[in-house]
Each structure stands twice: as structure tokens, then as C-alpha cells.
Amino acid sequence: MAPTTQQPAEPAAPTRGKGRPRSAAADLAILEATRQALAELGWGGLTMGDVATRAGVAKTTLYRRWPSKNELVVDAMAILFDQLEVADMGSLQADVEAVVAQFADLLSRPETQAALLALFAEGSRDPQLRRRIQEQIVEPQKVLVQQGRANAQARGEMVPDEDEHAACEEIDIIFDTIAGTVEHRLLVSGRPVTQEWIHRFATLLLNAFPGTTC
Amino acid sequence: MAPTTQQPAEPAAPTRGKGRPRSAAADLAILEATRQALAELGWGGLTMGDVATRAGVAKTTLYRRWPSKNELVVDAMAILFDQLEVADMGSLQADVEAVVAQFADLLSRPETQAALLALFAEGSRDPQLRRRIQEQIVEPQKVLVQQGRANAQARGEMVPDEDEHAACEEIDIIFDTIAGTVEHRLLVSGRPVTQEWIHRFATLLLNAFPGTTC
DNA sequence: GCAGATACGCTACGACCAGTAGCGAAAGAG
DNA sequence: CTCTTTCGCTACTGGTCGTAGCGTATCTGC
CATH class of the missing domain: 1.10.10.60 (Homeodomain-like)
Structure with missing residues (x-):
């Protein structure tokens, strides 16, 4: 990203x-x-x-x-989202945990929370801004999921995709689940995302999705 | 609820x-x-x-x-979420699908989206407001998960809880997963939540959580 | 160097809004 | 019928966003 x-x-x-x-x-x-x-x-x-x-x-x-306080703050924070990366840690579970940890770390900072939510809120009222958010923040993050799957398939942990369309939909649902759950826990429920929580969540996630051969 | x-x-x-x-x-x-x-x-x-x-x-x-703008807005939004109910549809899967459908329906209305995001955004800036949101909107929703589990256990679809503390944590994680995923798909990804999507999501969810005996 | 153009710091100001105070009038309760 | 509470109204304080106008500093092009 x-x-x-x-x-x-x-x-x-x-x-x-x-x-x-x-x-x-x-x-x-x-x-x-x-x-x-x-x-x-x-x-x-x-x-x-x-x-x-x-x-x-x-x-x-x-x-x-900057035309207003909002824009200034969003710009000040936007840089942070470009740092996420999916590294090959050797196993799918480890990869998932690593990327969730990065994501959670980023969203744990109060400034980031405020800036991101402000952006989303404004986006819900302005279709143009909303499109920009999706193109520049949401879509790029999906690449992380794609890459994680590719790595797992290369390692033989996952069967290769057969149906292109089905794979694409699965990526969507996985992405929404990971990002949504972490965001909800941090931004809405207001509870911390610990290493232990990440482990449990990643385990459940791998349970949920068939196609993993381990 | x-x-x-x-x-x-x-x-x-x-x-x-x-x-x-x-x-x-x-x-x-x-x-x-x-x-x-x-x-x-x-x-x-x-x-x-x-x-x-x-x-x-x-x-x-x-x-x-209302003592302030904060309290007024929280109260105004909280009412919307009081309408959610978990009905006994006969099976855990059906129950989950039903409650997800209600939740998604609520969050599909553009006015609700904008208003809720505005509230969350402000909550991330004001700790007091944030606490009120949690007390009056977030926490009450967890009862839905609790009740769904209780119903499933009464039907014999799920083994009864043994460890109180573990059950409580599992409720947390389930709640964050359901609410977070739906919210992310609707509010951030901006994609619709169809009946088919709900079915797939509920199926995955039940896969993920052990303890179901069906 | 020397103009012209632009950014800069400063001060002051307009506009707007949260939240409060005090009033006379209205509308129920007993 | 009286007492109590709410209601609408107007006026006010205090604070912040955002702007205007000015003289000064700094860079570019010649």
C-alpha cells in the first residue's frame, strides 16, 4: 500500500x-x-x-x-496508511496475525482513529470524497488479502483458485471481515487488540474459510 | 433488544x-x-x-x-438500535441470518449511515461521548448475541457454556465480528448486503465457531 | 543588482454556535 | 381556583473558525 x-x-x-x-x-x-x-x-x-x-x-x-481544520488533520494522518505490508512469515496463520497486528497498531492511536472516522463520516455525505476514499484507501488494502492468499497457495497451504469470480468475492468477504472486526473492536467497542486476541481471531478466521489444506 | x-x-x-x-x-x-x-x-x-x-x-x-448536544444525539441514535430483536427462527443459522438482515437493513439507509458515522467520529474525539456511546448503543447490542446463544443451547444446537469468562470473551469476539463486518461492508466498502451475502457470511461464521453440535 | 511577484507574520475583526439567565404566559394537577 | 412546572422568547457570555488588510521578508527573472 x-x-x-x-x-x-x-x-x-x-x-x-x-x-x-x-x-x-x-x-x-x-x-x-x-x-x-x-x-x-x-x-x-x-x-x-x-x-x-x-x-x-x-x-x-x-x-x-489547507481550506479547513478537517483537511489539515486528514492530510496529517493519511501518510500513516501507506505503511501496511504483508510479509511472508512462513505460514498463513502467521501472515494473517502479522497483518492484523500492523493494522491494529495503526488504528490504536487515538489521532489515527479520530482522523479516519472523520474522513469516513465526511465521505458518507460527499459521494466524490467517498469514491476517493475507496480508491485510495479501501481498494489498496484488498491487495494485502490477495497477496496473502497468493503466498499461501505458493506454500501449498491453500488450493489454487479455480473460479476467478468466486475467488474475488471471497477476497471481498475476507477483507470486510478482517478490517471490519478490527475496526469495530478498536473504534466502536473501544477494547484493545492484544496479541492473544489476534491469535484467537486468526484461528477462527482460518476455521471459517475452507480451501486451506492444513 | x-x-x-x-x-x-x-x-x-x-x-x-x-x-x-x-x-x-x-x-x-x-x-x-x-x-x-x-x-x-x-x-x-x-x-x-x-x-x-x-x-x-x-x-x-x-x-x-438534554444537558448537551452530545447527549441529545446519542439518545436520538440509540432509539434506532433498540428495534433490533433476535427471534427464534428454529435454527442458529436462521437466527443469525435474521438478525444480520435487520442490522444491515438499519445501516443501509443513507441517513442512518451519515448520522451514525458522524456520531462515531465525534466519539473518537471526545472520551465522554465515547463512553456514552458504548453504554447506550454498543453494550446493549451484545444482548442479541447472548440471547442467540441461549436459544441455540436450549435447542441443543450448542453445548452449554462451561467457563463463564471464556463465554463472555467469545460473545465479545462474535459481536465485533458480526457488527464490524456488516458495518465495514456497508459504511466503508460501500457494497450492498444481499440475502445471498448474508447466507454466505452466516455459514462461514458458524464454521468458525466450534461448540455447535450440528 | 533591481523590479515584480508572492509568501509571511501580525493584528484585528466578523460570523457562528454552545450553553445560560430571566421573563411573562400557558397548561396541567390537585 | 391555585399552585406548580413547562414553554417560548430575547438577550447574553465565551470561545473558535476563518478572513481582511497591512507592512515586511524572500525568491525569480531580467
């Missing part, structure tokens, strides 16, 4: 190479300050004025780059 | 049967107006003044019943 981020994250008026260029250092400082402030104060406590002060920047500078 | 709602939903100062009683019609109008406004405008766009206007009521009337 590495190539997901789009552009250098500033959707505001792009510089056109004439006068004084925008300070790249300010961008970094602002994004970092946003992450920090969000972690410390939570969404409700975070104010644009505070972010500006932390970044050593005027509040107006923030608004020259 | 019918017997879940506590009191007539007004946690504010309860009437003590002396003077003019509170208008029940106003309550309904306010809650309905809240849901509508939340779906239309999102959390940020929803204002107490607007809700009051939509409900044909003074803003002060809102604050006489």
Missing part, C-alpha cells in the same frame, strides 16, 4: 514559481505540530491557533494551504 | 407530576429533527438552534431535557 499518498499533501493553491516560494519546512512543521497537538489534546482541544503556535507559524499560513 | 431503553430517553430533570407535564410530542419531534439534521449536515453542521427550529420548539426546551 505504499504508493497511496497523492501529491505533496497541499491541495490549496499551488505555487506557480514566480515570487517567494512556500516554505517546505513550514509544511512539515505544521503537519508534525498537528499530529502532536492532536495526540495531546484530542480533536476537541486542538485549535488552529495552537497548531500555528507550535509550528512557529502564523495562523493565516495554515489557511493559505 | 426491545427492553434496552432506559427511561423515556430524557435523562434530564424528571418530571415529578405536579405542574404542567412535559410534552411527549416535543420529545419525538426533537429526536427526529436531530436525526434528520445530523444526516444532512454532519456533526459539525448540526446546531442546537437548527434542531429546535426543525422541531418547532425553543432552544431552551432542548436544554431542559
